[in-house]
Structure formats: structure tokens, C-alpha cells
Amino acid sequence: MNPCDDPLELYRRMLLIRLFEERALESFSRGLVYGTTHTAIGQEADAVGVLSCTRPGDVIVSNHRGHGHFLAYGGPAEALAAEMMGRATGVCGGRGGSQHLHWKDFYASGILGGTIPLAAGMALAERERGAGGVVVAFLGDGTLGEGVVYESLNLASLWELPLVLVVENNRYAQTTPIARHLAGSLTGRFAAFGIPVEEAETTDVLEVRRLTQPRLDAARVGEGPQALVLHTYRFSAHSKGDDTRDPAEIERYRKADPLPLHAARLTAAEVERLQREVKQDLERAFAAALAAAPASPSSLTPALGSPR
Amino acid sequence: MTTVLESLNRALHACLAESPQVRLLGEDVLDPYGGAFKVTRGLSTAFPDRVLTTPVSEAGIVGLGVGMALRGLRPVVEIMFGDFVLLAADQLVNHAAKLRWMTGDQARVPLVVRTPMGGGRGYGPTHSQSLEKHLLGTPGLRTLAASAVGDPGALLKTAVLSDDDPVLFIEHKLLYGKDLMAGGDEVEKLTVGDRYPAYRLRVTGAPAPSLTLVSYGYPAEQALQALRALAFEHEVFAELFVYTQLAPFDLGPLMESVALTHRLLTIEEGTRSLGWGAEVVAGALEAHGAGLRAGRVAAQDLPIPAAQALEAAVLPGPASITAAALALAR
Numbered sequence: 054m055n056p057c058d059d060p061l062e063l064y065r066r067m068l069l070i071r072l073f074e075e076r077a078l079e080s081f082s083r084g085l086v087y088g089t090t091h092t093a094i095g096q097e098a099d100a101v102g103v104l105s106c107t108r109p110g111d112v113i114v115s116n117h118r119g120h121g122h123f124l125a126y127g128g129p130a131e132a133l134a135a136e137m138m139g140r141a142t143g144v145c146g147g148r149g150g151s152q153h154l155h156w157k158d159f160y161a162s163g164i165l166g167g168t169i170p171l172a173a174g175m176a177l178a179e180r181e182r183g184a185g186g187v188v189v190a191f192l193g194d195g196t197l198g199e200g201v202v203y204e205s206l207n208l209a210s211l212w213e214l215p216l217v218l219v220v221e222n223n224r225y226a227q228t229t230p231i232a233r234h235l236a237g238s239l240t241g242r243f244a245a246f247g248i249p250v251e252e253a254e255t256t257d258v259l260e261v262r263r264l265t266q267p268r269l270d271a272a273r274v275g276e277g278p279q280a281l282v283l284h285t286y287r288f289s290a291h292s293k294g295d296d297t298r299d300p301a302e303i304e305r306y307r308k309a310d311p312l313p314l315h316a317a318r319l320t321a322a323e324v325e326r327l328q329r330e331v332k333q334d335l336e337r338a339f340a341a342a343l344a345a346a347p348a349s350p351s352s353l354t355p356a357l358g359s360p361r
Numbered sequence: 362m363t364t365v366l367e368s369l370n371r372a373l374h375a376c377l378a379e380s381p382q383v384r385l386l387g388e389d390v391l392d393p394y395g396g397a398f399k400v401t402r403g404l405s406t407a408f409p410d411r412v413l414t415t416p417v418s419e420a421g422i423v424g425l426g427v428g429m430a431l432r433g434l435r436p437v438v439e440i441m442f443g444d445f446v447l448l449a450a451d452q453l454v455n456h457a458a459k460l461r462w463m464t465g466d467q468a469r470v471p472l473v474v475r476t477p478m479g480g481g482r483g484y485g486p487t488h489s490q491s492l493e494k495h496l497l498g499t500p501g502l503r504t505l506a507a508s509a510v511g512d513p514g515a516l517l518k519t520a521v522l523s524d525d526d527p528v529l530f531i532e533h534k535l536l537y538g539k540d541l542m543a544g545g546d547e548v549e550k551l552t553v554g555d556r557y558p559a560y561r562l563r564v565t566g567a568p569a570p571s572l573t574l575v576s577y578g579y580p581a582e583q584a585l586q587a588l589r590a591l592a593f594e595h596e597v598f599a600e601l602f603v604y605t606q607l608a609p610f611d612l613g614p615l616m617e618s619v620a621l622t623h624r625l626l627t628i629e630e631g632t633r634s635l636g637w638g639a640e641v642v643a644g645a646l647e648a649h650g651a652g653l654r655a656g657r658v659a660a661q662d663l664p665i666p667a668a669q670a671l672e673a674a675v676l677p678g679p680a681s682i683t684a685a686a687l688a689l690a691r
Binding site: 145 | 413415416418420421422423424425426427428429430431432433434436451452455456458459460461462463464465466467468500501502503526609
């Protein structure tokens with residue numbers, strides 16, 4: 054996706070994520086989608102703010118909660134819906150599902166932390182390619198419990214790799230609050246490896262952009278890895294029906310909903326038009342995904358071709 | 362004469378020279394040390410920008426290799442001891458092996474992870490194992506084993522330069538000092554397959570075999586000694602298959618022989634239970650049907666002890682292979 058600072062377009066992208074996720078959850082409850090999903094309702098400003106600062110050719114590494122990243126990157130909603138519905142037209146032909154997406158320079162995996170050394174390796178490859186590409190990797194607060202993250206921070210800093218790590222601290226590792234899973238300082242983890250880090254308590258897409266741009270620029274001109282910690286919140290459950298949080302807490306954070314926050318900068322007519330357009334786009338996308346042929350067992354080619 | 366070590370080292374030199382995409386990463390791989398087993402000696406002097414010494418971070422460097430491979434490089438990652446490969450198991454099983462297939466064949470991971478396995482040097486329970494059995498049977502991951510019977514350098518070079526899928530490349534520590542098998546008049550060798558071949562060995566001029574042996578890596582050297590002992594001391598004639606590709610495993614070449622002998626003995630250094638030999642025997646039984654007699658020679662189901670006499674008792678050797686073969690042949 055091309056860099057973007059148009060407030061209307063930023064709103065459109067956040068709305069696309071919000072309405073996609075709501076529709077995805079609704080499709081689950083209607084039995085149209087098989088498996089699991091992790092939605093990013095409430096975290097839209099992270100995905101859109103960060104990825105609206107990237108350039109074509111930058112590489113995005115996402116995680117289990119990746120639909121928002123995928124859509125903010127410009128990934129097609131229809132192919133994402135089709136992937137979740139097990140359709141042949143899915144972005145990975147139904148093999149990957151909700152957590153394992155690949156499209157252009159976007160990669161997502163359901164293994165927490167294991168993607169971070171990959172992102173570092175990609176950053177090394179991008180540097181050697183010499184075209185100025187940067188790798189942006191998203192991780193959550195829960196992933197900071199994985200040891201391989203710290204091996205990767207060490208390697209990335211040691212070798213000054215063009216990597217931007219974005220921590221979306223939604224304050225929960227599945228159902229476990231951060232106070233019960235994280236010791237010490239969150240930003241101190243990056244500082245210990247000599248990685249410049251900035252943090253913000255924000256759900257404002259413009260503020261996220263303001264914080265992201267210098268990190269990306271620094272990584273791009275060879276200043277090594279950079280980190281951004283965004284303290285955010287998800288309004289939806291970890292996956293589908295597994296929310297153990299206090300509803301009063303969720304309501305409190307809903308006051309900082311990134312969509313109305315940014316919509317206040319637009320006219321009512323603009324907001325109404327975008328809502329109508331995005332809703333129509335998604336209706337078309339989900340209908341087309343639903344109508345597409347299911348992935349066929351005949352598409353199960355060998356993992357490595359035939360032996361020998 | 363060329364040793365296995367020299368063959369592998371020359372192959373890595375050739376890979377770096379022939380492809381600008383090749384990178385080599387590992388712990389302590391720089392000269393003058395040149396790697397714990399010296400397989401990377403001279404490489405950092407010849408290619409200083411493309412040979413990277415790394416922190417002690419097996420998961421990190423294998424993951425780094427996966428990421429580099431995804432984005433157009435051809436990385437070779439050395440894991441200093443095979444025992445440490447399980448630290449990178451997530452990277453191999455959940456990332457390297459999955460990415461091509463789960464993305465609908467869109468992403469490719471041309472990564473080679475090389476590592477020495479095996480005992481016989483008194484390194485004890487955590488530096489002597491043959492752990493490949495835990496990674497065999499991972500769809501999407503190819504496992505190759507160097508052997509002195511074939512050309513280990515050519516095998517490695519093929520994996521690094523022309524395989525677009527991830528490869529786990531096993532080198533048994535006791536093979537490094539071995540000379541590559543020379544053409545001789547005592548044993549004749551047929552090569553089956555071309556990319557990652559298997560080798561079919563018989564005592565020259567022997568009558569039709571009554572027994573099929575199958576092995577890989579260093580145990581194949583011991584099996585070769587047993588092959589000679591069986592012929593010259595016991596007048597039992599066998600043929601030995603030495604595989605270089607362990608996974609995916611192709612029973613085809615072996616079954617031609619088993620169809621004639623109806624007797625199959627597998628020889629490996631991994632532990633006996635639920636291992637490579639068990640899979641080969643099960644596959645052969647399914648393909649051959651009733652009338653197959655089979656046995657397995659492997660390490661005892663124990664950690665590998667450090668004391669020399671204890672280690673020798675746990676690991677297979679030519680005598681235990683010969684004894685198992687004789688029991689099967691009768």
C-alpha cells in the first residue's frame with residue numbers, strides 16, 4: 054500500500070478493518086467460517102497508522118491477530134474472507150486460514166515470537182538487496198514472553214538491521230493481564246539491546262503515524278532496528294467467545310475508540326459516505342467469498358514434490 | 362585421497378564462489394578457528410562479507426536463515442552440535458517446513474541447516490546424539506545425510522545451490538576424518554537416482570544376496586565392514602543400501618532388493634524405538650506383504666553415556682550389525 058496521510062483514507066482503512074472483523078465474528082456465529090480467528094477490534098489505529106507510513110517494497114511480518122495488518126497493507130478483503138471460509142480463492146488457497154496469510158510482501162504466522170528472527174533475516178536480505186526496504190514486524194505484549202524474541206533483538210541490533218518492531222500492548226496475553234505475565238520494563242527490553250524505542254498511550258491514528266515515521270526513516274537510512282510500543286486495547290475477545298475481562302474495563306477503554314476519535318476530524322457527510330461505501334464493499338467481498346468454490350482436496354499437492 | 366571434511370569444505374567454498382546469494386552463518390565459524398569441526402575453515406578469509414559469526418542463538422540464527430531465504434538469499438546455517446538443533450525445532454518445523462505449503466506454494470525457503478550428529482567421541486549425553494529421528498517425517502523438510510560412500514560435497518552443493526526447499530543436512534562427527542570410498546575390487550557400487558542418490562553395495566563377484574541391509578551416514582561405514590565380514594567370514598552374502606535422502610523417504614530402490622531377499626536389516630545410530638528403522642521396516646512390510654523377515658540395529662533406548670566402555674555398549678557397531686544379520690539370514 055502506498056504511504057498515505059489523507060485523513061479520509063485513514064478513516065476508510067480503519068473502518069474497513071472494524072467492519073471486516075465484525076462481519077467475520079458474525080460469520081462465525083452463523084457457521085459460515087470454520088476454525089478460529091483473532092480479531093483486532095479496537096486496535097485499528099496501530100495497523101493503519103503504522104502501515105500508512107510504509108512504502109511499496111517494505112516487508113510486513115504479522116501475527117495471529119493479523120487481519121487488520123493485512124487489510125491496512127492493502128490485502129484484498131475478498132481473498133481474506135475466502136481464506137477464512139476455506140475457499141479455493143482464499144489468499145493461500147485455504148491452506149493457511151485466519152492466522153497464516155501471505156500476499157505480496159506480507160507474511161503472517163500463528164507462532165508467537167518465532168516470526169521475529171524471520172523478520173530479522175528478511176531485514177538482512179533487504180539490506181543486501183540495497184533497495185532501501187525496511188521490515189516492519191508486529192508483536193503483542195504476550196509475545197514478549199518468548200525467548201527467541203530476545204535472541205532476535207540481539208542479532209538485529211548487533212548487525213544494525215533495517216527492522217522496525219511494533220509492540221501492540223493490548224494489555225492481555227489471551228486472558229492473562231499484563232501485570233501477571235510481564236516483569237520489569239517493557240521499553241527497557243529494547244533499550245537493553247541498544248534499540249531506540251518510543252512508547253505512547255494512544256488510539257489516535259495520526260499520533261501513531263507521527264511516532265512511526267521517524268522510526269521507519271531511521272531504519273531506512275541505516276540506523277539499525279527501531280522499536281515502537283503502542284499501548285492499546287482490544288474491545289473484542291482474544292478469539293471468539295473467551296472473554297474473561299471486566300465489562301466495566303472494556304467500556305472504559307471504549308471511550309478511546311480510535312474510529313470516533315478520528316471521525317471527529319471529518320464531516321458527518323464524509324463519515325456517512327465512507328460507512329456506506331465500506332459496508333457495500335464488504336458485502337460484495339463476503340458474498341463473493343461465500344459463493345466461491347470450496348478448496349478441493351485435489352489441491353493437496355505434496356509438501357516437497359515427490360521423493361528423489 | 363579426499364576426506365569427508367575436505368569434500369564438505371570445498372563444496373562450501375564452491376557454493377560461495379558460484380552464487381552471490383549464498384551466505385554462511387554459525388557460531389565460531391570465522392578463521393582462524395573455522396568452526397568447531399573445521400568444516401567452515403578458510404571460508405571467512407575468502408568471503409569475509411558473506412560468512413557471519415553469530416551469537417549462541419540456535420533458534421535465532423535458524424529463524425534468521427528462514428527470513429533470508431524467504432527474501433531471495435540462499436543461507437547455510439551451521440548448528441555446532443546436532444544436539445542443539447532442537448533449540449531451533451520451532452524454526453524448522455513451524456516456519457521453514459510450513460511456509461511454502463501453507464502459502465499455497467507462493468513462498469519458498471531455500472535454506473540449508475548443517476549439523477554434526479553422532480557419538481563415538483566420548484562427549485556424553487548431550488553432545489553425542491543422532492536426533493534426526495525427531496525431525497524426520499516433517500512434511501516440507503528434506504533431511505539429507507552425508508556419507509563417505511558417495512560424494513558428500515556434491516550432495517551439499519546440490520542442496521545449497523539448487524534446492525528451493527529447506528534441507529536439514531546431517532554430518533556424523535566420525536565421518537569427517539574418513540576418506541571418501543575409492544573404487545576398489547572388493548566392493549562394487551551402483552548409484553541409484555541422481556539428485557540425492559542412494560548407493561547399492563555388494564562384495565564384488567558375490568552370489569545373489571540373501572539379505573538386504575539399509576543404512577546412512579556413519580553407521581553405513583560400519584555396515585560396510587559387516588558386509589565384508591559376512592561374506593568373507595560367514596559366507597553370507599548381503600547387499601547394502603546407503604541412503605543420502607532420509608526424508609521424504611523413497612522405498613523404491615530398496616524394495617527391488619527386498620523382493621529378492623525377503624530379509625531386511627536397518628542400521629542406524631539413533632535410538633531404536635519409534636525411529637527411522639521402524640519406519641523403513643513398516644513401509645517395506647506394507648509394500649512386500651507377508652513373508653518379509655526384518656530386524657533393526659540401533660542405539661539402545663538410553664542417553665549416550667560418556668565413559669568409553671559404556672558408550673560402546675549403547676551404540677551399534679560392526680559386531681552387533683554382523684550378529685543381527687546372521688540371526689536374520691538363518
